[in-house]
Amino acid sequence: MSACTLALIGAGSRGDEAYGRLVESGAVDAAFAAVAEPDAGRRSSFAARHGIPASRCFADWRDLLSAGRLADGLLVCSPDGAHFEQARSGLGLGYGVLLEKPMSNDPAECLTLGDLARERGGVFMICHVLRYSPFFGALKERLDSGEIGELMAIDHCENIGYWHFAHSFVRGNWRSAAGGSPLVLAKSSHDMDILLWLAGRDCSRVASFGSLSYFGEARAPRGSGTRCATDCGIESSCAYSARAIYMRSRGSWPSNVISVGQGIEDIEKAISEGPYGRCVFRCDNDVVDHQSTVLEFEGGVTAAFSLSAFTGRISRTIKLMGSEGEIRGDMEKNEIEIARHGSSRRRMIYPGGASGSHGGGDLGLLRDFVRAVATGDSSLARTRAEDSVQGHLMAFAAEESRKAKLVVDLRAYEAGLRARARAR
Numbered sequence: 001m002s003a004c005t006l007a008l009i010g011a012g013s014r015g016d017e018a019y020g021r022l023v024e025s026g027a028v029d030a031a032f033a034a035v036a037e038p039d040a041g042r043r044s045s046f047a048a049r050h051g052i053p054a055s056r057c058f059a060d061w062r063d064l065l066s067a068g069r070l071a072d073g074l075l076v077c078s079p080d081g082a083h084f085e086q087a088r089s090g091l092g093l094g095y096g097v098l099l100e101k102p103m104s105n106d107p108a109e110c111l112t113l114g115d116l117a118r119e120r121g122g123v124f125m126i127c128h129v130l131r132y133s134p135f136f137g138a139l140k141e142r143l144d145s146g147e148i149g150e151l152m153a154i155d156h157c158e159n160i161g162y163w164h165f166a167h168s169f170v171r172g173n174w175r176s177a178a179g180g181s182p183l184v185l186a187k188s189s190h191d192m193d194i195l196l197w198l199a200g201r202d203c204s205r206v207a208s209f210g211s212l213s214y215f216g217e218a219r220a221p222r223g224s225g226t227r228c229a230t231d232c233g234i235e236s237s238c239a240y241s242a243r244a245i246y247m248r249s250r251g252s253w254p255s256n257v258i259s260v261g262q263g264i265e266d267i268e269k270a271i272s273e274g275p276y277g278r279c280v281f282r283c284d285n286d287v288v289d290h291q292s293t294v295l296e297f298e299g300g301v302t303a304a305f306s307l308s309a310f311t312g313r314i315s316r317t318i319k320l321m322g323s324e325g326e327i328r329g330d331m332e333k334n335e336i337e338i339a340r341h342g343s344s345r346r347r348m349i350y351p352g353g354a355s356g357s358h359g360g361g362d363l364g365l366l367r368d369f370v371r372a373v374a375t376g377d378s379s380l381a382r383t384r385a386e387d388s389v390q391g392h393l394m395a396f397a398a399e400e401s402r403k404a405k406l407v408v409d410l411r412a413y414e415a416g417l418r419a420r421a422r423a424r
């Protein structure tokens with residue numbers, strides 16, 4: 001018998017391929033007891049693999065939640081715009097809730113969820129998987145040990161990778177800020193959370209710059225068409241060829257996002273007919289393709305954070321600058337270098353256990369959630385909802401700053417949101 005039973009809303013890439021597979025592999029002491037997923041193929045495939053009876057499989061999440069509490073914990077892994085209502089309803093039923101980031105794509109709703117978490121107690125965690133990765137865990141440990149003295153500044157880059165950017169933010173689900181979340185929230189709420197965690201103090205001011213400079217019709221190369229598989233004359237030499245991206249990842253992410261079937265014909269069909277076969281210069285995307293944000297924390301610690309589509313590798317690279325030394329890290333290489341000022345010696349650390357998605361972060365997070373739900377001890381959680389709100393506000397404030405060309409005072413920003421919510 002498992003320590004904890006789980007209900008899942010949204011059996012997609014995160015719900016099924018990340019958390020579902022971890023439970024299936026036995027790495028986490030839990031079992032799925034119910035699922036809500038609108039896509040019939042995904043729903044039945046998930047239910048069959050987890051042995052969930054038909055009476056506990058739902059096309060509509062409202063039916064799952066109106067059936068009462070069917071499990072100990074609820075995983076909310078649906079698209080961003082659905083998170084708020086689903087998490088709030090789940091908390092109301094007494095579920096321990098694990099909510100995918102972002103908490104909501106509305107900053108006022110993030111505040112409401114944080115307030116609810118504080119008022120209700122219980123287990124309510126956000127999927128900020130990076131806090132659980134051995135890489136960031138080791139960085140935080142070295143920083144807190146005082147090895148580089150007092151932290152002065154952070155330089156952090158999220159290198160999204162050109163083909164990953166094309167998949168998710170040009171052709172895919174996160175391509176529109178108007179219909180969803182701005183890039184700095186969708187992709188980088190994790191990074192804001194990590195910066196807040198590393199700085200170890202509240203963020204006071206935010207300024208940000210960025211634009212959509214490349215992925216639009218004005219940059220379409222001569223000879224390109226509307227779809228890679230049908231009318232493009234340069235497909236074989238294009239870095240963004242859908243055929244190249246999805247054929248080489250057949251059987252895994254991101255290919256498994258565009259088609260349940262993973263045969264060659266399934267992928268050909270998906271790129272011939274579906275959204276993921278569109279030319280990257282002729283999509284309906286509006287999110288920025290690069291953005292730089294400057295943050296000030298209390299006590300004068302500063303951080304510069306860049307996110308960009310225009311990188312070959314998918315990685316996070318970071319430099320922590322202290323009064324007595326410097327720590328440099330590359331998450332993809334799982335490599336940390338520590339140098340003390342005045343010494344030519346370099347100490348290298350290769351954090352252990354860094355296997356699996358998000359450098360092992362998915363596994364650590366799900367294990368903690370299951371442990372917290374099974375024991376009822378929310379203090380076991382490293383990513384409590386009430387602590388995650390500020391990182392989200394930093395991302396919203398960055399977008400506000402970018403659009404309005406202003407420096408945003410975070411405390412005043414939060415006060416404004418609360419005042420507007422009261423006036424409604």
Ligand SMILES: NC(=O)c1ccc[n+]([C@@H]2O[C@H](COP(=O)([O-])OP(=O)(O)OC[C@H]3O[C@@H](n4cnc5c(N)ncnc54)[C@H](O)[C@@H]3O)[C@@H](O)[C@H]2O)c1
Pocket residue numbers: 009010011012013014015036037038039042061077078079080082100101102127128129173186257358
């Ligand atoms: N923690 C992380 O590192 C991380 C990484 C990627 C995505 N995410 C977040 O996870 C969430 C899911 O992303 P994904 O990549 O799994 O997307 P996905 O599209 O692969 O999966 C979402 C699933 O939800 C289903 N769905 C759609 N509308 C629904 C609704 N109203 N109720 C219930 N289910 C619904 C879809 O059919 C799909 O199967 C998003 O909020 C995303 O921002 C988090």
